[in-house]
Amino acid sequence: MADTEELAKGYTFVNNTQYDAGLFLLQRLNLAPGSRVLDIGCGPGDLTAHIADVVGESGSVVGVDPSKERIALALERTRPNLSFYEGIAEDLSRFPSDNFDVVFVNSTLHWVQDQSMAMKEFGRVLKSGGRLGISGGSGDFVAAHEKIKADVLSRELYRIYPEESPPKFLKQHELESLLDHAGFSEREIVINNIVKSAKDADEMIDWLDTSSSGKTYGGIPLHLRPRARGEMKTEWDKITTDKGIRMEMELLVTLAVK
């Protein structure tokens, strides 16, 4: 199922976990005023707009995202040094080579289908000495939301509808290999341990839906989704305490130099 306006708008209200992860990545990138930045998978542009403020009027930020609904929201943020385009990480041909000081990729790489191609594109559009910052879920750690999704989608009623383009969370050694192949030999990867909190199962599922553009349900057809949601809710309820849900997550945070 494609993204919807409702999911895109919903994400702007609940993306504080991704926003904080993005701030952690930005801290490591230590952006200088005047930098030219490309934000890959910018969504509705909350972090992109923040980066525009950090780099100031002498710098600029371009956000790219495949969701026309998210780009439409992003375009409502008008700043002279901020622009947005529909597009994918794997094809940045609208940009010349050696063009950006920084490529910023937050909470997005797992949705990119051809991660190897994308990594090569990041290398192409960066200036020599330019920096690549990536933060996203680690494939070395399976978070509760992945377990619950896999469990429910494997049930008899749903497993005949395989997910067409499932998320791919990279293990550190896979990430290292992609960076090697794209020529990023100078790099540092650290782990950012975070906790995603939600007051209850519905809040957690809404966060997953809006963050994944509806892909929480894999290939399950629309008419079965309310039932699948009910079954996921039952699983979340099992790990809900009187303080709500606390889900541990492990993010891999990469800083690489071209």
Ligand SMILES: C[S@@+](CC[C@H](N)C(=O)[O-])C[C@H]1O[C@@H](n2cnc3c(N)ncnc32)[C@H](O)[C@@H]1O
């Ligand atoms: C969880 S959101 C992250 C948005 C934003 N970076 C943030 O940190 O709030 C993931 C975004 O990746 C985008 N996305 C999915 N596939 C992509 C691709 N192939 N190339 C670039 N972005 C993609 C989605 O449309 C979505 O906006």
